[in-house]
Amino acid sequence: MCPHSESNGDLFLRTELFYPLNYEGLGLYYQKKKRFEIMLEQLEFFSKDDSKPKKLDYLTLEKQIDFSDSVDSAVLNDALTKNIITVQEYGFLANKLLVRNEIIQSELVGITNKSIERADTDTLTGISNRRGLDKYLLNVVKRLTESNHNRESDPDYILYFLIDVDDFKQVNDTFGHTSGDMALQKISKLLEKEAERGGLVARTGGDEFFFVKEGHGLISQKTANEICERIQAAINKNLSLVSGDINFPLSVSMGCSILIKNDNDASNKTTEEIVNILTNASDEAMYLNKKEKHNR
Numbered sequence: 001m002c003p004h005s006e007s008n009g010d011l012f013l014r015t016e017l018f019y020p021l022n023y024e025g026l027g028l029y030y031q032k033k034k035r036f037e038i039m040l041e042q043l044e045f046f047s048k049d050d051s052k053p054k055k056l057d058y059l060t061l062e063k064q065i066d067f068s069d070s071v072d073s074a075v076l077n078d079a080l081t082k083n084i085i086t087v088q089e090y091g092f093l094a095n096k097l098l099v100r101n102e103i104i105q106s107e108l109v110g111i112t113n114k115s116i117e118r119a120d121t122d123t124l125t126g127i128s129n130r131r132g133l134d135k136y137l138l139n140v141v142k143r144l145t146e147s148n149h150n151r152e153s154d155p156d157y158i159l160y161f162l163i164d165v166d167d168f169k170q171v172n173d174t175f176g177h178t179s180g181d182m183a184l185q186k187i188s189k190l191l192e193k194e195a196e197r198g199g200l201v202a203r204t205g206g207d208e209f210f211f212v213k214e215g216h217g218l219i220s221q222k223t224a225n226e227i228c229e230r231i232q233a234a235i236n237k238n239l240s241l242v243s244g245d246i247n248f249p250l251s252v253s254m255g256c257s258i259l260i261k262n263d264n265d266a267s268n269k270t271t272e273e274i275v276n277i278l279t280n281a282s283d284e285a286m287y288l289n290k291k292e293k294h295n296r
Contacts, residue, residue, distance in 0.1 A: 058089045065096050073097065122203045124181055125188035133202035133210055134275075140214060141271050141278075144261055155214035157260045159224050161231065162282035163191065165207035166251045166290065175248065183239075183250055190235045210282075221258055228256035232289075253293065255285025 061079060076097065080090045120132030128136065143154045165171075165187065172180040184207060191201040191211055199213040211231070232254045239250045257278045259266065266274050 058085050058093070061085065061093055062096065065093065065100055122188075125185050125203050127188045127192065128200055128202035130202065130204040133200065133204060133212070136200045136202075137212055137275050137278075138271055140212065141259065141274050144259060145263075145266055145271070145274065155261070156216045157214075157219050157258060158278075159211075159213040159215065159219075159227060160257045160259070160278045160282050161211040161213070161228060162255045162279075162286045163187070163209040163211065163232075163235075163252050164254075164286055164290065166253055166293070168207040171248065171250070186239065187235065187252065190238060194231055194234070219258065219260065224256050224258045228254050251293075253286050253290035255282045255287070255289055257281035257285065 061076070073094065076085075076090055076093055079085045080087070085093065120128055120135065122129040137160075140155065140158055143151075144156075144158060165183070168180065168183070171183055184203065187209060188201065188203060191209060195201045195211060195213070197213075198215075199211060202210045202212075204210060213227075232252060236251045239252065240247060259274065259278060266277075269277070
C-alpha cells in the first residue's frame with residue numbers, strides 16, 4: 001500500500017478487508033461494497049467547497065478499485081496516457097486491480113463449486129445422492145469403454161454393488177424415523193470405509209445404497225461375487241441399531257454386477273444403456289440374495 005497524505009478538501013477512507021471464501025464472506029464483501037457506493041453517490045466526490053467534482057487522481061482510482069467495479073484496465077491506461085498517474089502508480093494500481101479481480105473470481109468459483117457439491121450430496125448421510133452417482137458412473141463407464149483407454153488412472157473393470165437394508169420398514173415402524181435415520185447414517189459410514197480404497201458410495205433414496213468400485217487387472221464374476229460377500233459380511237458384523245435401551249440387529253442384502261474393459265457385449269451400446277444394464281443386473285442379484293436369506 002503506497003503511503004499518501006490527505007490534501008485539503010479530500011475525503012479519504014481507508015479500510016482493509018479480508019473475507020473468507022464462502023457464502024458469508026462474499027455477502028459481507030458486497031454489503032460493504034454497496035454501502036460505500038451509496039456513500040460516494042451521496043457525496044458525489046465533491047471537493048471541500050462543493051463547487052466542482054473531485055479531480056480524478058491516484059487516490060480516487062485506488063478507492064474505486066477497493067470499493068467498486070467501475071475501474072478496469074482501460075481506465076488505468078487512459079489515466080496513464082493523460083498523465084493523471086505516474087508509471088509507478090499505474091503499476092501499483094494495475095496489480096491491485098488484478099488482485100481484486102482474482103479474489104472476486106475465486107469467491108465466485110468457490111460458491112459455484114460448493115453449490116455443485118451440495119446438489120450432488122445426500123443431506124442425511126453426507127455421501128453422494130442419485131445425481132452424484134449418475135455423474136460419477138457415466139464418467140467412469142465412458143473411461144472404461146472408450147477406444148483410447150490407455151491412461152493409468154483409467155480402470156480395467158468396475159464393480160457395481162446395490163445394497164438394501166433388510167426389513168427397514170420394521171425399524172421405522174417400531175423405533176421411529178429418527179432411529180431409522182441413525183441406522184442409515186451408520187451404514188453409510190461402513191460403506192465409506194470400504195470406498196477408501198477407491199470408488200464412490202451413494203444413497204439414492206430410502207434404504208437403498210450403491211457402491212461403485214474401480215479396479216485394475218483381471219477379474220472374474222466369481223471373484224466379484226466373493227468381494228460382494230466379504231463387504232456384506234463386514235457390514236452385517238458391525239451393523240446394529242444402538243440408542244438408549246435399543247439394541248436392534250440389522251442386516252443388508254447385496255447384489256453385484258461387473259463391467260470389464262473391452263467387453264464385447266458393451267461395444268455397440270451407449271454409456272446410458274450400459275449403466276442401465278449394470279443397475280438392473282445388480283438389482284436382480286440383490287433380490288436373489290434377499291430371497292435366499294428369507295428361505296433359510
